[in-house]
Amino acid sequence: MTTLLEARDVTKVFGGGLLDRNTTVALEDFSLAIDSDRPSITAVVGESGSGKTTLARLLLGLAAPTRGEVRYLGRDLQKMTQTEMRTFRRDVQVIFQDPYEVYNPFYRVDHVLTTPVSKFKLATSRAEANRLIEEVLKAVGLRPEETLGRFPHQLSGGQRQRVMVARALLLRPRLILADEPVSMVDASLRASILGALRAMNVERSISIIYITHDLATAYQISENIVVLYRGSVAEAGDVELVVKHPQHPYTQLLISSIPVASAERTWTTAEVADPAIQAAGQAGCKFADRCPSATPPCLRKPPPLFRTAPHRAVACYLYQNAPVLPGEELEAAFVTPAPPTQEISGPSQ
Amino acid sequence: MTTDALQVKDLVVHYHTPLGAVKAADHVHFALRADERLGLVGESGSGKSTMALAILRMIKPPGRIETGEVWLDGRNLMTLSEEEMRHVRLARIAMIPQGSMNSLNPVTRIRAQIADALRDHGVKLSRRQLGERVRDLLQSVGLTPQVAEMYPHQLSGGMKQRVCIAIAISLRPKVIIADEPTSALDVVVQKQVMETLARVQKDLGASVILVGHDMGLVAQFVDRLGVMYAGKLVEVSPVRDIFTKPLHPYTQMLIASLPSFAQKGVFRGIPGLAPLLRDLPPGCAFHPRCPQAFDRCQKEEPQPREVRPETWAACHLLP
Numbered sequence: 001m002t003t004l005l006e007a008r009d010v011t012k013v014f015g016g017g018l019l020d021r022n023t024t025v026a027l028e029d030f031s032l033a034i035d036s037d038r039p040s041i042t043a044v045v046g047e048s049g050s051g052k053t054t055l056a057r058l059l060l061g062l063a064a065p066t067r068g069e070v071r072y073l074g075r076d077l078q079k080m081t082q083t084e085m086r087t088f089r090r091d092v093q094v095i096f097q098d099p100y101e102v103y104n105p106f107y108r109v110d111h112v113l114t115t116p117v118s119k120f121k122l123a124t125s126r127a128e129a130n131r132l133i134e135e136v137l138k139a140v141g142l143r144p145e146e147t148l149g150r151f152p153h154q155l156s157g158g159q160r161q162r163v164m165v166a167r168a169l170l171l172r173p174r175l176i177l178a179d180e181p182v183s184m185v186d187a188s189l190r191a192s193i194l195g196a197l198r199a200m201n202v203e204r205s206i207s208i209i210y211i212t213h214d215l216a217t218a219y220q221i222s223e224n225i226v227v228l229y230r231g232s233v234a235e236a237g238d239v240e241l242v243v244k245h246p247q248h249p250y251t252q253l254l255i256s257s258i259p260v261a262s263a264e265r266t267w268t269t270a271e272v273a274d275p276a277i278q279a280a281g282q283a284g285c286k287f288a289d290r291c292p293s294a295t296p297p298c299l300r301k302p303p304p305l306f307r308t309a310p311h312r313a314v315a316c317y318l319y320q321n322a323p324v325l326p327g328e329e330l331e332a333a334f335v336t337p338a339p340p341t342q343e344i345s346g347p348s349q
Numbered sequence: 350m351t352t353d354a355l356q357v358k359d360l361v362v363h364y365h366t367p368l369g370a371v372k373a374a375d376h377v378h379f380a381l382r383a384d385e386r387l388g389l390v391g392e393s394g395s396g397k398s399t400m401a402l403a404i405l406r407m408i409k410p411p412g413r414i415e416t417g418e419v420w421l422d423g424r425n426l427m428t429l430s431e432e433e434m435r436h437v438r439l440a441r442i443a444m445i446p447q448g449s450m451n452s453l454n455p456v457t458r459i460r461a462q463i464a465d466a467l468r469d470h471g472v473k474l475s476r477r478q479l480g481e482r483v484r485d486l487l488q489s490v491g492l493t494p495q496v497a498e499m500y501p502h503q504l505s506g507g508m509k510q511r512v513c514i515a516i517a518i519s520l521r522p523k524v525i526i527a528d529e530p531t532s533a534l535d536v537v538v539q540k541q542v543m544e545t546l547a548r549v550q551k552d553l554g555a556s557v558i559l560v561g562h563d564m565g566l567v568a569q570f571v572d573r574l575g576v577m578y579a580g581k582l583v584e585v586s587p588v589r590d591i592f593t594k595p596l597h598p599y600t601q602m603l604i605a606s607l608p609s610f611a612q613k614g615v616f617r618g619i620p621g622l623a624p625l626l627r628d629l630p631p632g633c634a635f636h637p638r639c640p641q642a643f644d645r646c647q648k649e650e651p652q653p654r655e656v657r658p659e660t661w662a663a664c665h666l667l668p
Binding site: 156189193198214215217240260261263 | 392393535536537539540543544562563564565566567568569570588589590591592593602603604606607608609610613614616617618619622623
């Protein structure tokens, strides 16, 4: 297998300059590889402070790792030539969280679509450019005649976010990194944006890295999931296993805290452990201070990943009888995405 | 018969803009029972926060409460003087506004901020009594007494939100209105804050109106749920029924659009867009997006009807 985008033992530390003793380890020895042959959807889930935004910035080459490498088709992002970087910038597209901030309010929305066309010389004539733009707008369920020529404030949040998906598509990327693409969009529109992303994956063979704090949408869209806790992987693998039967105490806490929209009450009244302020230079498992099952060994050394099932790895000593999975081989625990069989209800407008 | 803690009758709030009046609350009518937790859900721009503010008469220009009554303790709040209303706020109805954790004064200790609220509402306490009161309040929201001596930046988001709950309950109000009290908090912390709110509600014997957009959160917390669409309350129903037997097509589609752990890979959005509140379609505001709309929906506005006991909905499809 060839890897499209990979992070190899990446660590990112903030602060810690000459006079600065306060350092924050945002991401620690993190590895992830996205296969180039089989389009996949991988979710990275974490709460605030888990390092998910840092990961997104590292994967996009917007920040340099303190240690380790991020590689695109085997080339370190930090050592790329300008031409290589240009290819990377075209092949890997991003959709950001805020569908309000990415637009310049003085330009019509057409601007975000025509700029990439001219920058990357995607069309030779104006007519061809228009045809391309109309095609991608239709692909995300927008009517070109109702979208083009408008100003950002004339579109709803959901429409704006779909224009961003359309913009990403325009470049025929191989990978889309979506950083909380639906967290600022209303519930009724969320489903249609996720549907559009899923359709991109199935119909156009684009791999997607879906970064979110929302386990429910992560479960809906992805095949594999990585749960981050304070910059380290807590649990990873097949989304069915991890979400339906979580093994790491943190994943269990996270999933039991999700308010489920149903007639059944799933919230029990049991008080959950308070997130203590992190002890400086804590040596062991980062979750130990909140963990109901913590034992002395947890405080000494951070747990490696234990492969508790072919498609699951858990960083917790509760499972130390299982074989150790080296962190840089995380994707070995991933399921290979099956060819699409389920019916995809397309984005609606 | 259960008594009502609060009654909202025919409340109309308009925001007057140069482009016309925005009908943010349009003839809203509901009752909050004693000890009840009522949820108000809706998408952005459906008027749910306006409702919360209007009950407390805190709508600011260009907004204006056009008509309507809000009954509490046998008094119509809309007829009170500004000074009388000021005493009702916090003492009888308290509000935990959206993002309230960011409204704490960054340069004042928590103790002083709680004391401020008490003093401003005419509570006279000695220094020692005040200290005890602050300690009790912090304890009731699950915080240690040391928090009183801290500044907001020393607290986590969840702790700050709990301080806001402590301030809100400092005068033992009868009604607590919480407007998205946990937005921007992580799910684990969100659960703790909601449990805190549930506990203080029980301790006080108060009623709660929880305003939110997260159906899941509201479903886990409230007894009855009201669904708002385009400034109107389209359905009010006990939580169990609304998920098993939703009546209004909007409620049905909203529930179907929620991501669940039961079904994977099926995405059902609601087609179309929410209407502009200053330019509502004639008849039922939902008819352009409704798959079951028929002629009457375009002409006549449906009135809320009691379909089942305790269940109200406004739709022409209902008998």
